Amino acid sequence: MGAWKEYVANLRGVPRAVWHSLVRQGPPVTDRSRAEAVFQNLFLHIHSTRIHRWSLRWSYTMGLGLICAASFLLLTVTGLLLMFYYKPSTVLAYQSIKDIHYVVPTGRFMRNIHRWGAHLMVIAVLLHMARVFYTSSYRKPREMNWLFGLVLLVLTLGLSFSGYLLPWDQLAYWAVTIGANIAQSPRELTDAIGITRYVDIGGLQKTLLLGSRSVGEDALIRFYVLHVFFLPLLMAAFMGLHFWRIRKDGGLSRPADADERLGPPGEDVTPVFSQAPKKSYGLMAVVRGTGPNVGRGPENTLPSWPHLMTAEAAVFMFTMAVTVALSFFLDAPLKEMANPLVPENPAKAPWYFLGLQEIVSFSAFAGGVLIPMVTLLGLSLIPYLDRETEGVGVWFGAAYRGREVAFRSAVFGLAAVIAVEAFAIRFGWLRSWYPGIPQIVITFFNPGTVLAFLYVAYSVWIIRRENSTRLGAIAIFTCFLAGFIVLTLVGTYFRGPNWEFFWSPSRWPVH
């Protein structure tokens, strides 16, 4: 009988017991329970249990990294949902997008979020990189994480580009046709030195990308598989690495004097140690040296729960609010069904490649392969070339001349790109004067390479004049950023049919 009573009592207690097996710690009101809330949870334990106050300042991070992660999450969810209806075949793809647009419940909204979220992610990734650069956060020990970040940048662009083809409309078809031909552009070089017959890197790249000579069924399925499987998988893996390294490298970067700069903690901050500990406890046998906090001042850290969690939720919701608002007012573009017989004019790549398309219009190889590769290489070398130690964790290095150099470089970068563009638009380039000029000359001497050379020369000059590699890095990064922005704007707004210059799209001739 006792067993029966116990059974009935247990049955009554099921909801409570389930709850307690799910949430094991008490309400997160003490430091201990707050820490437990983080490290006992699979999804939260990637965070450290306490976070430095410096890392929570908006003015420092602007939440950009979180926006990238949040938009990736949004894109994953909406993308998975869209996969219920999307059919990756040239015959059905366009119709399935129309169905998603018109009759799938919430389909139009989901697709809009997916589209605008993708654009937002590209912007956020670029800005995040700029933030990390300008605060010198790539410095030792964070060099490897800077490289992971670059991989994530490339993956982001790859994901966005591979998704571009899927609707199978005119916009998609012609943008990807251009992209595939940029992949083929090393042929420009191999042709010029006459070895294409033996070594055809360009042709190989294009064939690998399209699985065929032109954009068709094979290309679509390749892009689909890349977009929904390989690239997201790589992305998730590298995001994991990126986050993991943040923790292993001691959280977000901060200046050595962060505590002084922050001043005394507010009343809601409860430091773990109220004074510098003299001894370290316990771990002597396991850890080399003294304990982690020996000899350090009062900690300026806050429990991650709730402070970091609130911040993360806030940024996530901010990202969502922006994409949702955009998606409510603006529909994702969808042009006529892809028609290989009717080229779009102008056929433009996605906006973040329009800067590239602008220099590709001078030389496919220089613009599509040489300059991007050199840029990526330069970016990855930055942490290994700049080994100064001053100014980590502060925008432009504060006391340092960083802000001034950045400003001057921005002015120089803008002036140079505008001058070179204006010259090329107004007077043309070598081929307009000497029609018979060999392509190899143009490949290496064109407005794009001239611009890149000017930027490099300027930064070398800065290094010598200021006697600082860091300032040189600031100079070249700022110049390239300025160039990227201006070229992208020119490609987006000032290029019309046949890639001719127009002051505004309203002046385009109607074909």
Next chain:
Amino acid sequence: MSVDDRSKALGRRDLLSLAAWGTFCTSLATALVGMFRLPKPSVIPDPSLKVKVGPPGLIPELEYRNVAGRNIFVSRGEEGVFAISAVCTHLGCIVAPVPAGFNCPCHGSRFDALGRIIGGPAPRGLDWLKVTKAPDGELVVDEGEPVPPGTYLKV
């Protein structure tokens, strides 16, 4: 933090927390509702279930003719033309005609020549389908519209 400190903190700030996390959860829940609505299609993308089966003269008497590409049997009795669905009412397998009627290959349901259940797990007899005459004189069977067994079209 002592108990006193905590109760002091339970002021404006915690109300704000509550509101913030509350709306956070509400909007996520709303988003979830939208997400769960998506997989249920609002229109079924199948073509019309009506199929032309030829003029009445081509329908065999007291013998079944399978309509190409469709799981339908048409036949003509004394009362007129009728059509029987070949989809088993048990779990949707396609029944095969045998001298005695129809047998289902999946779980052994058996039906007589007019589709009535005579054995096996099927809960009811085979569906009879609506037969109409098109303006051009051909007969049309609507797979989507079952009629009570014993409904014939006089020809």
Next chain:
Amino acid sequence: MKKLLLASSLVTLLFLVASGLSENVFVPWKKYQKEYSLLLAGRAKDPQQKREARDAPIELHQIVVPDLGAFDRCVTCHRGMDNPVMAGAPNPFRPHPGNILKIHPPERFGCTICHRGQGAAVNFPEAKAIDANWDFPLLPRELVESSCGICHDPKAMEKAGAPVLAEGARLFEEKGCHGCHRLGGLGGSLGAALDSAGLKTRHQLVMANLHGERTTYRWLDLHFKDPQGIVAESLMKPDYPTDEEARALTVFMLSLQAERELPDRAVARDRHRLLSQGHDHGERDGRTLYDRLCRVCHGEGTLGVFDKHLGRFVPAIRNPAFLASVDREFLRANILTGRPGTLMAGFEGGMTEADLEKLLDFLAGGAALPERRAPTQRKLTAGDAGRGGSIFARQCAGCHDPGEKGQVAPTLSSRTFQERADDGMILETIARGRPGTAMVAFAGTGGAGLTKEELSDLLAYIRSLAPRRK
């Protein structure tokens, strides 16, 4: 931070709810379906029907015809399309006019095969798709007949519900469009082939001078009325058709969709024949062929005419004097390869051999035209091209300018002319002229009085105009 969380969550919630409302509540098609239910209930005969009409579920409807690629949701709003009870109701509820739905059941053909438009859309502006990113916007009612021609022979449709289409097909032949445009295997090569003219999208047409709605059908209509007003460099002869004629031609143009892949079950038998052999193949006689192919430029062909639009004399190809100096071989070569440098483009591939022979018979006008005329045996003194040149400049260049400008008479430097016209013919023509054309006799007392020597010099000069063989 909490404030940001609160604010963003509120904004998100707001837009989620707003988009939920705009997708589910403020939807035009739902409003139409409710209106339709009420209308239908009002027309119901008994309470049972009334209840059914009232309780009809509000849901999307569509017609799917896989082999025509149709997913037509038009019926979501046009609920009364096949319901005779709705006769006289306002659109979008009224029944489809005529008995067309009986002959072409919607479940087998859909809507957009005839009406065009974006069948996938569930609101009218996007279904109409004038400004949307869609290749084939909804056809105005007066142009829908064009779609009969997708599957039927247009001429067979005169009494079968598409008189305007049939009229368009007739006008196309009557106005000599075949002269420049190839269609169904017949016609010249000066203009574009029109077999799939109805499949052209607005991106394939020059829209710069088309103000207002930029649709292909408006383009066609205005282009028929004023070709050069729409495409400045167009060579098309303005024909000044009436509004009705322009519309009929537009309808006919829209019906031309040879490249469209259609299931066999949809295409009428006469249409198969049409696509493979062209209109009335084997039945047309020489006169008909002349009217369709040559007349638009050469007129009746007996007199030389100055064509104001082309700005030049068009040779009189049925002129007896001309025919007396040529043979069938010469005419055949001229017709097939054309005259390079002039607007006479070759008809190679634009007519069958049988057609060509019929046409030659007609041009000969019953007279026996030799297959090959024996070269003239007349003894010629070798002329001097230099002296001939100065005579040419004085007497001939006004019309036969060998340069590019001012060429109003046939070009003498073309390969076809130089190879096919023998010396005798050239001398004969200069000396005697071509009665009835602008070419007068240049020898003897009536003309410029050229002597035999001068004629030889002239001939030598004309021969020197021949294009160099490479």
